[in-house]
Amino acid sequence: MTAVAAHAGGGLADHIHPEPQGFIRKYVFSIDHKIIGIQYMITAFLFMILGGMLAELIRVQLMKASGGLMTPETYNEVYSVHGSTMVWLVIIPLLTGGFGNLIFPVQIGARDVAFPWLNMLSFWLFPPAGLMLYASFLMGAPTAGWTEYPPMSLNAYGAHDGTSMWAAAIFLIGVSSTMTGINFLVTILKMRAPGMTFTRMPLFVWGQFVTAPLLMIATTALGAALAALFVQRQFGVAFFDPTRGGSPLLWQHMFWFYSHPAVYIMILPAFGMISEILPTFSRKPIFGYKMIAFSSCAIAILGFMVWAHHMFTSGLAPALQLPFMVLTMLIAIPTGVKIFSWVTTLWGGVIHMTTAMLFAIGFLATFTLGGITGVFLAAVPFDLHAHGTYFIVAHLHYVLVGGSLMGILAGLFYWYPKMSGRLMNEKLGKWAFWLFFIGFNGTFLPMHWLGMWGQPRRVAVYDPQFQAWNQVASWFSFVMTAALILVLFNALWSMRNGKRSGPNPWNARTLEWQIPSPMPYYNFKHVPSVFAAPYDFAEPLPYRGLEEELT
Amino acid sequence: MPENRDPVVHLDRQFWIVTAVLGVLALISIFWWVWAPITSIMPEAVDKAQQIDALFRFLAASGTALFIFICGYILYFSLAFRRHAGTPENAVGIQIHDNNKLEFWWTLAPTVFVVIMAIFSLRIWYGIEVAPSNTLVVEAIGHQWYYTFRYPNVNGEVKEMHLPLGQAVTLHVTSSDVIHSFWIPAMRLKADMVPGLINTFEFTPTRQGRYEIICTEFCGLNHGLMHSGTTVNPAYVYIDPPARYASWYARTEREQIHASNAIEAASTSELKLNGGEPRDGAKLFAAKCSACHAAGPFDQKIVGPGLRGVLDDPAHPNLVDGDKATPENVAKILQNGFKGSMGQMPNQAANGLSNKDIVNLVAYLKTLK
Numbered sequence: 001m002t003a004v005a006a007h008a009g010g011g012l013a014d015h016i017h018p019e020p021q022g023f024i025r026k027y028v029f030s031i032d033h034k035i036i037g038i039q040y041m042i043t044a045f046l047f048m049i050l051g052g053m054l055a056e057l058i059r060v061q062l063m064k065a066s067g068g069l070m071t072p073e074t075y076n077e078v079y080s081v082h083g084s085t086m087v088w089l090v091i092i093p094l095l096t097g098g099f100g101n102l103i104f105p106v107q108i109g110a111r112d113v114a115f116p117w118l119n120m121l122s123f124w125l126f127p128p129a130g131l132m133l134y135a136s137f138l139m140g141a142p143t144a145g146w147t148e149y150p151p152m153s154l155n156a157y158g159a160h161d162g163t164s165m166w167a168a169a170i171f172l173i174g175v176s177s178t179m180t181g182i183n184f185l186v187t188i189l190k191m192r193a194p195g196m197t198f199t200r201m202p203l204f205v206w207g208q209f210v211t212a213p214l215l216m217i218a219t220t221a222l223g224a225a226l227a228a229l230f231v232q233r234q235f236g237v238a239f240f241d242p243t244r245g246g247s248p249l250l251w252q253h254m255f256w257f258y259s260h261p262a263v264y265i266m267i268l269p270a271f272g273m274i275s276e277i278l279p280t281f282s283r284k285p286i287f288g289y290k291m292i293a294f295s296s297c298a299i300a301i302l303g304f305m306v307w308a309h310h311m312f313t314s315g316l317a318p319a320l321q322l323p324f325m326v327l328t329m330l331i332a333i334p335t336g337v338k339i340f341s342w343v344t345t346l347w348g349g350v351i352h353m354t355t356a357m358l359f360a361i362g363f364l365a366t367f368t369l370g371g372i373t374g375v376f377l378a379a380v381p382f383d384l385h386a387h388g389t390y391f392i393v394a395h396l397h398y399v400l401v402g403g404s405l406m407g408i409l410a411g412l413f414y415w416y417p418k419m420s421g422r423l424m425n426e427k428l429g430k431w432a433f434w435l436f437f438i439g440f441n442g443t444f445l446p447m448h449w450l451g452m453w454g455q456p457r458r459v460a461v462y463d464p465q466f467q468a469w470n471q472v473a474s475w476f477s478f479v480m481t482a483a484l485i486l487v488l489f490n491a492l493w494s495m496r497n498g499k500r501s502g503p504n505p506w507n508a509r510t511l512e513w514q515i516p517s518p519m520p521y522y523n524f525k526h527v528p529s530v531f532a533a534p535y536d537f538a539e540p541l542p543y544r545g546l547e548e549e550l551t
Numbered sequence: 552m553p554e555n556r557d558p559v560v561h562l563d564r565q566f567w568i569v570t571a572v573l574g575v576l577a578l579i580s581i582f583w584w585v586w587a588p589i590t591s592i593m594p595e596a597v598d599k600a601q602q603i604d605a606l607f608r609f610l611a612a613s614g615t616a617l618f619i620f621i622c623g624y625i626l627y628f629s630l631a632f633r634r635h636a637g638t639p640e641n642a643v644g645i646q647i648h649d650n651n652k653l654e655f656w657w658t659l660a661p662t663v664f665v666v667i668m669a670i671f672s673l674r675i676w677y678g679i680e681v682a683p684s685n686t687l688v689v690e691a692i693g694h695q696w697y698y699t700f701r702y703p704n705v706n707g708e709v710k711e712m713h714l715p716l717g718q719a720v721t722l723h724v725t726s727s728d729v730i731h732s733f734w735i736p737a738m739r740l741k742a743d744m745v746p747g748l749i750n751t752f753e754f755t756p757t758r759q760g761r762y763e764i765i766c767t768e769f770c771g772l773n774h775g776l777m778h779s780g781t782t783v784n785p786a787y788v789y790i791d792p793p794a795r796y797a798s799w800y801a802r803t804e805r806e807q808i809h810a811s812n813a814i815e816a817a818s819t820s821e822l823k824l825n826g827g828e829p830r831d832g833a834k835l836f837a838a839k840c841s842a843c844h845a846a847g848p849f850d851q852k853i854v855g856p857g858l859r860g861v862l863d864d865p866a867h868p869n870l871v872d873g874d875k876a877t878p879e880n881v882a883k884i885l886q887n888g889f890k891g892s893m894g895q896m897p898n899q900a901a902n903g904l905s906n907k908d909i910v911n912l913v914a915y916l917k918t919l920k
């Protein structure tokens with residue numbers, strides 16, 4: 001007991017600074033992880049509105065096989081910025097800087113992250129990076145998609161000047177991500193409350209714990225690639241220009257060495273969210289806690305070794321295709337184990353069908369479909385047919401929207417009280433869920449067969465025989481957009497009008513629910529100690545030292 | 552979480568009934584994918600297409616069956632274990648944490664599945680990548696925004712692709728400008744056309760007909776038009792019976808000789824170098840010259856020297872053949888080509904340049920300062 005007390009002492013308490021009072025220090029240049037998390041979320045949701053508007057421009061353009069809304073040049077800018085926005089300015093910031101910052105330090109019983117100032121710096125690189133990306137429209141936005149493969153991203157082949165701006169913007173957001181990764185990793189390693197062993201950590205913390213090294217290591221490769229592209233474009237060093245001895249495939253390797261792990265950056269935290277929400281609303285321990293935690297580690301490690309499966313048609317040496325194919329298929333095993341565990345968690349529960357739970361269950365269904373088509377694509381012979389078509393568009397939206405974004409929306413409804421002290425409106429929320437679920441599947445399901453039948457991605461005009469299904473996709477995309485507007489409206493409306501939540505509206509058991517809502521500046525009056533995993537709903541809470549938190 | 556604390560649970564009859572129903576649905580879906588009329592929507596034009604479709608049927612059948620089970624259980628559990636109005640607020644579910652046996656099996660099952668899928672994929676992949684000997688070798692070249700093809704013993708590039716039925720073909724693909732992709736959905740095969748790199752695959756045409764070629768790698772403004780739907784450069788592959796292929800080949804061979812003879816004849820004449828269009832020259836340079844020559848300074852050598860200032864470089868007043876660097880002498884090299892210890896440059900015919908092209912190229916080279 002004395003050992004625990006010694007561990008709980010000094011170190012953590014020493015970090016206490018007085019709570020800032022001025023508006024600027026409190027809400028703008030804040031070093032409080034909760035404020036920073038909310039700042040991330042607000043910024044990311046604003047960019048989501050912009051990225052969503054671009055998405056709708058795409059869908060309106062594709063209502064007609066001959067296009068018509070935009071010139072191909074504008075269309076290329078629109079989908080390139082749409083993809084870049086959603087990946088770098090929406091999904092990654094929401095899952096790591098947003099929900100990560102807001103929730104995981106409290107869940108491990110810490111009072112802040114390890115480096116609060118670095119955290120503030122991470123955030124403040126993000127809005128300028130986003131504005132830079134959008135400023136690229138003024139000088140001609142990038143046109144070669146979010147992947148920006150050279151030579152198409154070089155001006156000699158028709159790229160716009162804004163492509164350099166794009167590279168600089170993404171570089172900046174990459175620096176921000178890297179710092180967030182370091183910060184979160186150190187926080188989880190060094191700042192857990194006494195007794196919070198690794199196997200007692202909530203699974204959302206596990207999600208952040210395996211994501212942090214990905215952010216740290218993979219993003220630096222992206223930074224190198226972007227720097228090289230920038231130098232090539234601005235100073236003519238021919239890294240990627242084949243006519244001068246460069247290699248366009250070099251970019252693809254460097255880009256995917258980041259962007260495949262980035263796929264896991266965009267899903268592992270969402271896995272963590274689902275793993276919190278399912279047991280809470282089933283009133284059951286998560287099934288196979290250790291398998292879920294360890295399978296996340298397996299996915300993260302394997303995730304570094306499979307990048308070239310994006311390049312099966314690019315001209316990879318045959319001897320390289322084999323290991324990349326087999327390693328990619330291996331990822332199906334830990335992912336499958338997770339899905340089975342989540343479904344089994346529902347069995348025998350007392351299921352509260354809240355909006356958050358609906359989104360979590362919706363995630364299970366749609367992410368599973370995206371995962372299955374991912375396994376298809378791992379098989380090289382199948383990929384030879386499907387690569388570069390709308391099948392890929394369908395697959396990636398099933399994992400990024402049906403997976404990551406569904407997770408984010410589930411998390412928003414679940415943790416909203418921790419930000420505002422109020423609940424989001426459940427009735428509006430359920431409407432939004434069903435509209436979203438129907439709209440999402442209606443938009444992206446037809447893209448599977450569109451791709452198989454021969455519609456390539458990134459086209460401003462297409463074969464008229466595909467027009468009917470494209471129109472179906474477009475109409476459903478309006479439904480999906482309406483649902484998202486409803487969610488945002490709900491979040492704004494509930495800030496003033498939502499029902500007061502109290503500290504623990506869901507009867508959840510992780511630490512953030514044991515302190516008031518919204519969470520106070522220091523999170524905990526006394527750092528609690530932990531003596532079991534948090535999911536035993538029939539047992540008393542496994543914490544000591546929380547008696548004064550709600551007084 | 553010691554496992555021995557978990558209550559012993561028994562699955563009720565309802566669960567097994569639902570499982571049986573899902574099993575039947577899964578079987579129906581497997582049956583559907585095995586018999587699905589894929590070829591009535593998309594013909595299988597080559598031997599590899601049949602193999603890839605077989606793999607697809609296997610993937611789709613197992614994927615759909617798995618999806619039916621997962622979604623079925625999600626739906627069933629969500630409904631069956633839903634909290635009822637009368638349930639007390641503090642009611643909890645069955646407090647189980649783990650089941651080693653269950654987790655062992657559901658880790659093993661996907662592992663076995665992955666092994667089967669990997670072996671299946673590998674066998675087909677091996678057939679695509681490894682070419683047997685004495686095949687017909689055809690080269691496809693991507694351009695913004697059309698395809699051209701080279702055939703053995705045929706001069707220059709032709710705009711149509713014909714293949715003989717039943718003859719094994721090795722296809723090399725590359726690009727003259729940006730990355731394109733060469734996809735024939737009816738063949739289920741695709742390779743990116745990367746400038747400076749040759750990608751190869753092998754197949755045997757098994758079905759006569761005309762099939763469209765589609766570019767799936769973003770290649771600029773008209774990327775969406777780079778397929779058979781375009782009226783400008785329709786992209787098709789024609790699979791002909793051997794006799795018809797032979798006559799097409801003979802005709803093409805003849806026509807291409809004439810085409811290059813015409814260029815050859817023209818090249819002996821003096822060129823008037825006035826009135827060249829540098830912008831057209833720049834495009835030609837990117838397409839025809841830039842694989843060996845940079846538009847940069849002399850020392851920036853790829854195969855030949857960089858050509859910036861070739862007409863106005865005090866350090867290198869003479870061309871490679873010793874002549875003075877004048878527009879006329881540059882045009883001469885473009886016409887005749889060059890062969891020397893440092894390498895070889897193809898002549899006008901081999902490069903497929905018209906006289907006008909040479910005039911335009913010289914005009915462009917003048918602008919490189």
